[in-house]
Amino acid sequence: MLIAFIFLASMTLISALAVVLSRNVVHSALFMSGSFLGVAGFFVMLNAPALAAFQVLIYVGAVTVVILFGIMFTQRPQVRRFRLIINRQMWSGLFVALGVGAFLAYILSIQDWVGTSPGYGPRETAELGEILLGLNGAPEIFSLLFEVISVLLLVAVVAAIVVSRRKTGEGIDRGVEE
Amino acid sequence: MGTVLQYLDQEPFRFLLSVGAILFLVLNLAAVFTMAERKTSAYIQLRYGPNRVGPRGLLQPAADVFKLFSKENLSPSRADLWIFLGAPIAMFIPAALVWLVVPFAPNAVIADLNVAIVFFIAVTSIGALGLIMAGYGSRSTFSLLGAMRGAAQMISYEVPLILSLLGVIMLSGSLSLVDVVNAQGGGFWHWYFLPQLPMFIVFYIAGIAEARRVPFDLPEGESEIVGGFMVEYSGMTWGLIQAAEFASMGLISAITATLFLGGWQPPIEALDFGNFNWIWFGLKTALLVFTFQWIRWSLPRLRMDQLMDFGWKILVPICLIWLFVTAGLMLLFPSVF
Known part of the structure; x- marks a missing residue:
């Protein structure tokens, strides 16, 4: 159980990091699907296969595909490097990231994290x-x-x-x- | 022996063994379907087809696989290599994984998920991702065109595919394929293709579109874009894409047989073979696969705008109308259903 959790967690986090760090929009979108799949794996571990199936259906099967579709319609394959845009918005991005980080840290500190075992919600x-x-x-x-x-x-x-x-x-x- | 079996029935081993068995089944299925496709096309076109390797050419798939393995895997020099090589895997794994929830015979299902139908829809929808990866990774205009067509087609035909399942879900009251099959017991007049005939036809057509076969093979379109998203592939990567296509064709047939033709249920009670009812499942699936091949070698390809019109303006309204008819009948005559 713990091994599966560590595997899924590293898959989700590494893909999420790669989404941000990748210089190619298509690569980012594909890494995002990996991150979504990891989250679906968490739902399976929490005994909620219905949620996992809908996560895969909506996020991997629909959202990522539509994003890729949009990228391919609006940009030519060769000119998909957009380092400039990232640099121009660095300060506002840092501000938003700090806000989200503070919020997540607050949630993390007030919740009681017992373990990786599933709860008792509807199945x-x-x-x-x-x-x-x-x-x-x-x-x-x-x-x-x-x-x-x-x-x-x-x-x-x-x-x-x-x-x-x-x-x-x-x-x-x-x-x-x- | 008994203890070994009990040991292998424990959780990680059971799952690994099942996945191994499924991969074995799907890869062999792809080989057999390739052979069947070539033979069917040959007989439809009044020729013999492959008839040199083995008796009546039956060992041709083995020779094909040997040839594919011995060929070099070429990739274009400007290709996005990881995406290019990942695409066949992203196409094959989903097509193989859905077989985990298909009930082959009574008690012979690897994972009796209570959301098996949603699982089927969800995992087949990943196939579009593999298509886009193949088209983008090749960095070729033909590939990109084929991938765009394929993604648009798969997104559009997912809608009638899902809508046509709703009637069966309403009648059986369950999302589990095992429950759906059990609800169709007691003779062929209890199978869902009779009360759900329009839905059955829509599911069949949308299934052909999801498997990207003629008349919906615009992503490949060998006469216009020379092979579409797979034009740059060679050797075993191409073989894996072919395996994925044939696996998804078999999968669509198996799911159609399970949902609408009673799965492993025999056509009349007297022909119940108990655990050997997988024969019925196999026969139904093989029959559907044959009709797929028959259609492929008899019909011309649709045009892109015809494809979209057909999906959105004909199939989706039929589904919605029959959904209301089914719901109304179930409300009016609750005793029958």
Whole structure:
């Protein structure tokens, strides 16, 4: 158990570090998927396979792929080195990093970290779903939040369609533009 | 002997043995499917196909593998080497890992996950990552074009693939493949392909698109972009990509058979072979694989805009409509379901 934990932790942390240090955007995105996979491994260790599956589905399968897709559409493969941008934002980046670090240190100090063994949360997907809908004694505010999230996603989908819609009269464009 | 078996049943060894068995199965499956593909194409085109190595050419895969291993692994000089070499692995591992949750026979499943269907969707979605890695790592325009097409196609067809599973999940009330198979017992009229016929067809089509086979093989498109994302690969790295493609074809067939055709359940009760019911699972999977090959050698390739229109404007609405029909019927006649 401890060996698996150390393996996953080092995989997550080293990939996360590589995301920041890598000079190539595509490499950063791929390292990010490694970090996400490590987090999914933690969910498996905590006896929450459903969370792990959704982590892989959403973060590795969707977010990383869409990021890579965006990189490839907007930048040419040769000119993906962007050292300048990093240097220009160094002070604000340092400020944000210090803030996050202080917050994490605070959480780390007030929590009681017993070990790597899993807790006693809901295991079954059906149970998780019922809690999300505010059934079976779960706070009813959860169902409201659930609905708010679905409305938010709907708005995002409609907005994407509006943004990407072709105006009438424009020619049909089937190719990838250089 | 008994003690050795008990020792091997302990946790780390059990998992390692299972993964080894799965890798053995998948690699052999890829070889057998290559052979089947060549023979099927040959008979469809009225020729013999490979018929020199072994009886009726049946040992051809062994010769192929030997040839691939003896070839040099070339890589373009400007390639991003780690990504270039990692891509075949990133394509093969997901295609092989999903076999862990497929129930082969009663009690013959390596990991009976209670979220097996989500696991299947999640792990197959990593395949798009391998595709992009192959396209980017090669630093070749053909590869990049193929990878872009492939990623767009896999993202688009993931939507109908997931939506078409929802009907089965609602009917069986479980995300576990073992429960889904158990719920389809008692003759072929209990299999889910009858009440979920539109979903079955959509899943089958989206499955072909996920396995990137004709008529959805735009990422390869050998007549337009000469092989797409795998144009720069050679030797065993190319072999691994091929193995991944054939493994994912077998996987899609196996999952279709499990979800819609009753898995290892015999078509009528009288033909129940007990532990030997894997024969039924194998037969169904082989039949589906044959239809995949039949389609491949009979249909032309879609155009990119046709592909997107077909996915978003036909398959997704069919899924949504049938989802509402299923939900409505389940509410109206709760005693039947």
